Amino acid sequence: MNKLRSLFVMGTALVMSLGTTAMAQAQYYPPPPGYYHHHHDWHAGDRYYGPRHVIVHWRHYRLPPPPYGYVWVASGPRFLLIGPGGVISRVW
Known part of the structure; x- marks a missing residue:
């Protein structure tokens, strides 16, 4: 029973450490100065x-x-x- 408990504690600690690592990697960084997000102008026939x-x-x-x-x-x-091939048929 004691070995099972220690395995559970070690597994929980491992999962928690992986979760904090993933949270640290998912931080938001603002765009650099002068960044311009271009909205694409779609047309019929484009993919x-x-x-x-x-x-x-x-x-x-x-x-x-x-x-x-x-x-x-x-x-x-x-x-x-x-359409099925990813081709734009109509823009609304």
Whole structure:
């Protein structure tokens, strides 16, 4: 029983030390002076390579229904209709 307890304490200490290390690595650093974040100007026919924030409730945003295999994706203030190959079909 004593060995089991010591293994539990050692495992807990290991997990806690890994958690504090991960927290230290996830600190926020402000952008450098003069940093300018450029918003991409998407066009139909471009290949979308950004994050996929898929819009499931497209009616809420008054978007037309996507055809089969297509999804609406939010990219900043724009909505993009993305095809199966990642090609933008429509920009709203």
